[in-house]
Amino acid sequence: MSHVFIDIETLPDMREGARAAFIKAAAEDVKVPSGYTKEQMAADLGMTDKDTIKFTSRDSMAAMWCEKVGPTKAEEIGDTNWRKTSFDATQGQLLMIGVATDDENPITFHGDERQILADFNVFLGNVQAKQNMGLPEFVGHNLIDFDLPFIFQRSVILGVQPHATFPVSPSRYSDRIYDTMTKWAGFGNRIKLESLAQALNVGSKGDIDGSMVYDYYAAGRLDELIGYCKNDVALTREVWRRMNFAQEAA
Numbered sequence: 001m002s003h004v005f006i007d008i009e010t011l012p013d014m015r016e017g018a019r020a021a022f023i024k025a026a027a028e029d030v031k032v033p034s035g036y037t038k039e040q041m042a043a044d045l046g047m048t049d050k051d052t053i054k055f056t057s058r059d060s061m062a063a064m065w066c067e068k069v070g071p072t073k074a075e076e077i078g079d080t081n082w083r084k085t086s087f088d089a090t091q092g093q094l095l096m097i098g099v100a101t102d103d104e105n106p107i108t109f110h111g112d113e114r115q116i117l118a119d120f121n122v123f124l125g126n127v128q129a130k131q132n133m134g135l136p137e138f139v140g141h142n143l144i145d146f147d148l149p150f151i152f153q154r155s156v157i158l159g160v161q162p163h164a165t166f167p168v169s170p171s172r173y174s175d176r177i178y179d180t181m182t183k184w185a186g187f188g189n190r191i192k193l194e195s196l197a198q199a200l201n202v203g204s205k206g207d208i209d210g211s212m213v214y215d216y217y218a219a220g221r222l223d224e225l226i227g228y229c230k231n232d233v234a235l236t237r238e239v240w241r242r243m244n245f246a247q248e249a250a
Contacts, residue, residue: 002127002136003178005106005240007098007232008147009213009225012083013091023078030070032062033077041065044073083214087146089153095217097151098229101127101136106233108226117151117160124163135165135176139240141193141232143179144170180239193235202238206231 012018032041041061042053045068053061070077085091096110097120109119127136140147148170155162162168170177172187185191194205208216208228216225241247 001134002131003102003240004124004127004136004138005100005233005237006138006140006143006147007229007236008150009095009098009210009229010086010092010150011095011214011217012085014093018085018091019079019082022082023075026078026081027071027074030066030074031077032065032070033073033080041069044069083211086214089150089157092150094151094154095213096226096229098233099123100233100237101130106230108229110222110226113154114158114160117155117158117162120151121160121163121166124165128163128165137176137178138167139178139180139236141180141196141236141239142190143177144172144182148177178240180236180243183243193232193239196239197235200239200242202242203231203235205235 038056038058038061039053041064042056045061045064047053047056094113094116096108097116098106098108099120100106109116109123124136128134138148148167152162152166152168167174167177172179172182180193180196181191184196194209197203197205206228208224213225213228216222216228
């Protein structure tokens, strides 16, 4: 059985006016950001007296924050919410798919999103042909909950039918999917690829992380993102090898 190591990079909603709409919504419906503590609200409000902070309820603090600070944070909050659409295939989009078969060097498909999916299908067809029409095992980090569903959902939205070997309904029970995050942390738990790779002493993700992808894209630094994606594919492969006591082919 061949192994297809995979990683994707995504962008937020790139439709015209999308970011501005999120900022406008944040300004019109001011809310305390998720996970914001009472102490953070107090700091934003310039409150320093510990007793005042202690005896002010969270609801009261939130109301003051929304009235006095929230409107000034609209762009920041709206931008944050807009960037989160990169995790939602109904709004975000594929920037690239990185893949490697077995011990081959990683490659990426990037450019027009439909072409990315079409090229990926051709790649999977070639993988299947090389192994006498057998089905490959897909290997990735957070593959079940993110990469595979995102690819499938974008394929549906764009009308590009996935290749016959592609698992359109990924399951943690499938013997054709190996999710390094789930296999290590257990179902419902998480561990970052960087943390796992460091624990296994197989490498590092480098200077770029997922939160920086859009900024690099907007700055025209596509080559660096291609390198980042390829490195993630290679890093995932090394993690998989360690977890399966597998050795690189001579």
